[in-house]
Structures are given as structure tokens and as C-alpha cells.
Amino acid sequence: MHHVILGGSIAAASAAAAIRGKDPRAEITVVSPETPFYFRPLIPMLMDGSRRMEDISYAGQVKDVTRLISDRAEGLDTKRCVVALESGGELGYDRLLIATGSAPLIPEIPGAGALLPLRTAADALELRKAASNAKDALVVGGGLVGIKAALALGKLGLRVTIVEKLAHLLHPRLDSRGAAAVEERLRLYGIRVITGETVAEVSTGKARLSGGALIEAPLIAVAIGSAPCTGWLRGSGLKADGGICVDENLMAGAGGVFAAGDAASFTDTVTGLKINSALWTNAVEMGRIAGENMAGGKLVCPGIWRVLNATEICGIPMVSAGKTEADPGEEAYAGGHFGYRKLIFDGPRLKGMLFMGDVKGAGIYTNIIRNRTELSERQKQKAIEATLGYADFAMAGAR
Amino acid sequence: MEVIYVRPERCMGCRSCEMGCMVQHSKAKSLAGAILGGERPRKRLFVEDADGSRMPVLCRHCEDAPCIKACISGCLYKDEKGFVRRHKEKCIGCWSCVMLCPFGVITADPENHIAVKCDRCHKLDVPACVASCPTKALVLRDVEQIPAEKRRRLALSETTGREVA
Ligand SMILES: Cc1cc2nc3c(=O)[nH]c(=O)nc-3n(C[C@H](O)[C@H](O)[C@H](O)COP(=O)(O)OP(=O)(O)OC[C@H]3O[C@@H](n4cnc5c(N)ncnc54)[C@H](O)[C@@H]3O)c2cc1C
Numbered sequence: 001m002h003h004v005i006l007g008g009s010i011a012a013a014s015a016a017a018a019i020r021g022k023d024p025r026a027e028i029t030v031v032s033p034e035t036p037f038y039f040r041p042l043i044p045m046l047m048d049g050s051r052r053m054e055d056i057s058y059a060g061q062v063k064d065v066t067r068l069i070s071d072r073a074e075g076l077d078t079k080r081c082v083v084a085l086e087s088g089g090e091l092g093y094d095r096l097l098i099a100t101g102s103a104p105l106i107p108e109i110p111g112a113g114a115l116l117p118l119r120t121a122a123d124a125l126e127l128r129k130a131a132s133n134a135k136d137a138l139v140v141g142g143g144l145v146g147i148k149a150a151l152a153l154g155k156l157g158l159r160v161t162i163v164e165k166l167a168h169l170l171h172p173r174l175d176s177r178g179a180a181a182v183e184e185r186l187r188l189y190g191i192r193v194i195t196g197e198t199v200a201e202v203s204t205g206k207a208r209l210s211g212g213a214l215i216e217a218p219l220i221a222v223a224i225g226s227a228p229c230t231g232w233l234r235g236s237g238l239k240a241d242g243g244i245c246v247d248e249n250l251m252a253g254a255g256g257v258f259a260a261g262d263a264a265s266f267t268d269t270v271t272g273l274k275i276n277s278a279l280w281t282n283a284v285e286m287g288r289i290a291g292e293n294m295a296g297g298k299l300v301c302p303g304i305w306r307v308l309n310a311t312e313i314c315g316i317p318m319v320s321a322g323k324t325e326a327d328p329g330e331e332a333y334a335g336g337h338f339g340y341r342k343l344i345f346d347g348p349r350l351k352g353m354l355f356m357g358d359v360k361g362a363g364i365y366t367n368i369i370r371n372r373t374e375l376s377e378r379q380k381q382k383a384i385e386a387t388l389g390y391a392d393f394a395m396a397g398a399r
Numbered sequence: 400m401e402v403i404y405v406r407p408e409r410c411m412g413c414r415s416c417e418m419g420c421m422v423q424h425s426k427a428k429s430l431a432g433a434i435l436g437g438e439r440p441r442k443r444l445f446v447e448d449a450d451g452s453r454m455p456v457l458c459r460h461c462e463d464a465p466c467i468k469a470c471i472s473g474c475l476y477k478d479e480k481g482f483v484r485r486h487k488e489k490c491i492g493c494w495s496c497v498m499l500c501p502f503g504v505i506t507a508d509p510e511n512h513i514a515v516k517c518d519r520c521h522k523l524d525v526p527a528c529v530a531s532c533p534t535k536a537l538v539l540r541d542v543e544q545i546p547a548e549k550r551r552r553l554a555l556s557e558t559t560g561r562e563v564a
């Protein structure tokens with residue numbers, strides 16, 4: 001059986017391992033236009049120079065791929081089961097996984113060509129090079145990637161400004177209170193933060209903000225999110241609504257074609273809404289499920305996460321999952337003695353959590369959210385008091 | 400394969416296991432020595448109080464470990480004995496593993512920016528927590544010796560990483 005995987009990143013690696021696990025004799029071909037198999041979330045460290053490419057590569061651990069082709073998919077014919085490649089050739093498959101990920105969004109403004117994204121290892125090195133010739137930098141977008149880029153630029157000695165269109169940073173991973181704490185800490189680290197504005201226009205060395213201010217910025221990085229790489233599927237008959245639409249087995253309509261990771265869209269576990277997968281953890285899980293099913297399995301994807309993030313920014317450890325703002329009918333408990341903690345309940349079920357400062361035991365809470373566990377009054381109270389532990393579930397049956 | 404088997408009904412909550420763990424994972428290999436030497440030894444298992452019932456909660460070295468799947472740096476891995484361990488130098492302190500361990504037993508060492516977890520005392524014949532427990536609430540057992548029903552529950556919780564009542 002010939003399995004073709006488009007894209008050589010984490011969804012691909014996870015799928016390849018799952019295929020091999022089920023079918024030791026499978027032939028697995030990976031097509032990737034860039035260096036395959038590196039830890040994408042670590043590219044800010046490539047940018048600030050604290051890691052080298054060989055430090056962030058896991059290509060050595062990927063042992064299940066039979067053949068690696070350095071090329072890009074340009075078209076798909078699901079009737080003949082062939083992929084058209086950029087180099088001109090065609091590649092036939094028995095099973096196909098689309099794991100082409102996502103690409104950075106670039107705002108449609110005058111001078112947009114000068115904006116530098118941070119999505120690939122090559123982007124990171126490009127930014128590093130640009131930083132060596134600049135004293136000031138502007139980062140457009142105050143999400144996780146924008147903040148990591150800003151901190152890397154700051155580490156390289158640049159004066160950095162972040163401009164965020166929304167009212168606060170890191171939406172929806174943090175609520176306004178949590179974001180205020182991060183903003184304050186960033187300022188302490190010498191990074192200027194402007195919220196409620198965006199860039200309107202870019203010309204040599206300068207950027208004009210939507211509010212009218214002109215900012216000195218020989219280097220402008222852009223991190224306003226990313227969109228699934230599905231443009232090349234036009235005319236293939238596959239449905240894409242943001243990401244590629246897949247059924248519960250992660251099959252993309254046509255026979256033998258699957259999609260996983262950032263390229264796909266699926267149901268959010270917590271809200272039930274259709275979302276683009278944009279997280280590492282989603283890509284690992286979807287890759288595993290798609291891989292199993294490509295090799296004949298019938299696994300069902302229970303859902304993916306819109307918010308499931310852990311990180312540390314300027315010395316503040318944080319974890320958020322599910323949602324960070326309560327919807328009507330839900331109760332939110334916010335406070336905390338050491339740092340900041342917020343829990344959002346829909347009756348006995350936990351829907352969202354945000355821990356900042358102390359993240360111990362976060363996994364117990366994400367597990368409750370995922371499993372839609374119905375908490376007892378006592379368990380809920382302990383969750384709010386921050387004393388809930390695994391024993392409260394293990395011993396519940398024993399008593 | 401030998402696993403650390405927990406018998407919560409024997410646990411008195413004396414926390415000897417936590418102490419044994421801290422000492423074993425200190426450089427000085429004694430509590431006084433560690434504290435005098437300026438170390439802040441961290442425990443890797445936790446005696447929890449579930450409204451009067453005590454229970455040591457420790458790493459299951461899960462089959463399909465959620466912490467490994469969460470790790471975005473390649474730090475966590477399964478060694479040849481099946482123990483989930485760290486390549487310490489690779490950890491970037493992103494706390495993704497803390498976010499997904501369903502037992503809450505991998506924790507953040509904020510001073511050293513490194514995730515801390517049970518290494519099953521892989522250099523010792525008997526793990527320090529097991530050796531320290533005066534009531535034998537923690538024992539080493541061959542998986543085969545565990546009664547079938549308990550083994551099913553244990554396997555389920557280990558393989559799915561979910562709590563099993
Ligand atoms: C700086 C940064 C930090 C991040 N931090 C986190 C984090 O802390 N936690 C988290 O959960 N997520 C994080 N993410 C997101 C995470 O990296 C992605 O969700 C994850 O990489 C998605 O994996 P994937 O395999 O679906 O696709 P990708 O990693 O996007 O890889 C897709 C691959 O497909 C290739 N490709 C594209 N088009 C084609 C084509 N037509 N034919 C063949 N190949 C193609 C691309 O070149 C790419 O190599 C971060 C992302 C960035 C950029």
C-alpha cells in the first residue's frame with residue numbers, strides 16, 4: 001500500500017508513525033518543499049540565536065518514512081489518485097494525507113511586501129539577518145507568535161513595539177486581566193505595546209498606524225495569524241471552509257484522502273463550533289488518527305481544541321484551555337492567591353481554565369474539560385479552591 | 400515489567416515517600432545536606448488528601464504518554480525500560496507537558512526553567528519512594544501479579560491517560 005503524505009511537519013510525522021505501527025510493510029512517501037521535521041514552535045530560538053537548526057530538528061527520530069521528496073503539491077486528481085507536483089511530475093497514491101499546514105496571513109496594505117512573517121525556519125533566519133541591520137522593529141500582531149518574535153528581537157538588542165488590533169494581547173488565550181499582566185511585564189522588558197490599532201501603511205523604514213502615528217521601523221515583522229494551505233486544491237473537488245473539511249475519521253470526502261493538522265478544520269471539543277486547527281497538540285492527535293485510518297483503522301476524532309496553550313512569557317508561566325471568557329449561562333471564578341486563576345463552568349462541567357503564575361496540576365483540568373466530566377459539588381468546590389487533585393477522582397469510587 | 404503499585408488504603412499520609420524522592424533527587428543525597436548546600440530539592444510524587452483518604456499520586460509512565468505527545472522540544476522520551484524520561488538539556492520550560500498530564504505529576508521548576516518528573520529511579524533496584532514507605536502503601540509489583548480486574552483498570556488508566564474510577 002502506497003501512502004503519500006503532503007507536508008513534512010508534525011502531523012506528517014505522527015501519521016507516519018501510526019501507519020507504520022499498523023502496517024510494517026507500508027510504503028510511505030513524504031513530499032515537503034522545506035526542510036522537513038523540525039520543532040516549529042522553537043523557531044523564535046533560531047531567530048535569537050539560542051538554538052541552531054540541528055538542535056531543533058527531529059528528522060533523526062522519524063524512522064517510518066520510506067521516501068522523502070523535496071517538492072510541492074500543486075494539484076490533486078482524486079479520480080486518478082495522483083498528485084501534481086511543482087517540478088512537473090505526478091505522484092500516484094493509494095492513500096493520501098494532506099498535512100500542508102498553514103501559512104502566515106499578510107495584511108492587504110500599501111507596502112505589505114516589506115513585512116516579514118515568522119512561520120518557517122527560513123523565516124526565522126531571515127528575521128535574524130534583518131535584525132542585524134536595524135535598531136528599531138515593529139511587530140504587527142500581539143498573539144503568541146508576535147510576542148515570541150518581539151522578545152527575540154528585544155534579545156537581539158532592538159527597540160521593539162508591538163501593535164495589536166484587538167483591545168488586548170493574546171486573545172482568546174488570555175482574558176483581559178491576564179493580558180494586562182503580560183502587557184505590564186513586556187513593558188518591563190522594554191517592549192512597547194499599542195493595542196486597539198494596526199498598521200495602515202508601510203513605506204521605507206516607517207510604518208503608519210491606523211490611528212495616524214508614524215513609527216520608525218526599518219524591520220517590520222507580521223504575526224496576525226495563519227490560514228490553512230489549501231489554495232492548491234482548487235478544482236480538486238475537495239471542500240475547504242478555511243481548512244479542509246473532514247469527517248469524523250478525518251477523511252476528506254474523496255476515497256482514500258485524509259487531512260490533518262493546520263491544513264484541516266474540525267469541531268472544537270468545547271464549543272462545538274467548526275474551527276481551523278492551529279495547534280501542535282491538535283496536529284499530533286489528528287495525525288495519529290488519520291494515520292491509523294489510512295492503514296485500515298476506524299478511529300474517530302473526538303474533537304480538537306481552539307484554545308490549549310502552555311507557555312512562559314517574561315517569567316510568567318501560563319496555561320489556558322477551552323475558553324477564557326464565560327458565555328451567557330456560564331459561571332466564571334477568577335482570583336488566586338499566587339498568580340491568577342480562572343475557571344469557567346457550565347453547571348457541573350468545566351469549560352475553560354486559565355492559570356498564570358502557578359500551573360501545577362493543569363493537566364487534571366484539561367482532562368476534565370476534554371472528557372466533559374460531570375463534577376460533584378465537592379470536586380467543583382475543590383477545583384475553585386485550587387485543591388483538586390487526581391486522588392479526588394481515584395478515591396471517589398473507593399468511598 | 401515491574402510497576403509501582405499504589406495501595407491507598409494503607410497510606411497514612413506521612414509523606415515519607417515524598418521525602419525519599421526529594422533526597423534521591425538532590426545532589427547532596429540528604430535533606431539537610433541539600434538545604435545547607437542551597438539546593439531546593441523537588442518531589443516528583445504527591446501525597447494528596449481526598450477528604451480524609453490519603454493517596455500518593457505518581458507518574459504512570461503511560462504507554463501512549465500525553466506528556467511526550469505535548470512536548471514541543473523533543474525533551475521527553477520513553478527509554479528502553481519503558482520509563483518516561485527527560486533529555487534535560489532540551490527542555491525550554493514551555494509547560495506543555497504540565498498542561499496535559501492527566502495525573503498532575505509533571506511539574507514546573509520555575510527557577511531552573513525545566514519540567515520535573517519521576518524518572519522511576521532508573522539507576523536503583525528499588526525506587527526511593529517505595530523504599531521509604533513504612534506501611535508498604537507503595538510496592539513494586541510485576542504487572543502479571545496484579546489481579547486481573549485491577550490490572551485492567553491500571554492498564555486503562557495508563558494507556559488512555561484517563562482517570563478510571
Ligand atoms: C513561532 C511559532 C510558535 C508556535 N508555538 C506553538 C505552541 O507553543 N503550541 C502549539 O500548540 N502550537 C504552536 N505553534 C503552532 C504549531 O507549530 C502548528 O500548529 C503545527 O506546526 C502544525 O503542524 P502541521 O503538521 O499541521 O503543519 P505545519 O507545521 O504548518 O507544516 C506544514 C508543512 O507542509 C508544507 N507544505 C505547504 N504547502 C505544501 C504543498 N502544497 N505541498 C507539500 N507540502 C506543503 C509546509 O512547507 C510545511 O513544512 C507555533 C507556531 C509558530 C509559527
Ligand code: SF4
Pocket residue numbers: 457458459460461464465466467483499500501502503504505516560
Ligand atoms: S502523562 Fe503524566 S503520568 Fe503519564 S508518563 Fe507523562 S508525567 Fe507520567
Ligand code: SF4
Pocket residue numbers: 469470471472473474475489490491492493494495496497513514
Ligand atoms: S516544559 Fe520541557 S519537557 Fe515539558 S513540554 Fe516543554 S520542553 Fe517538553
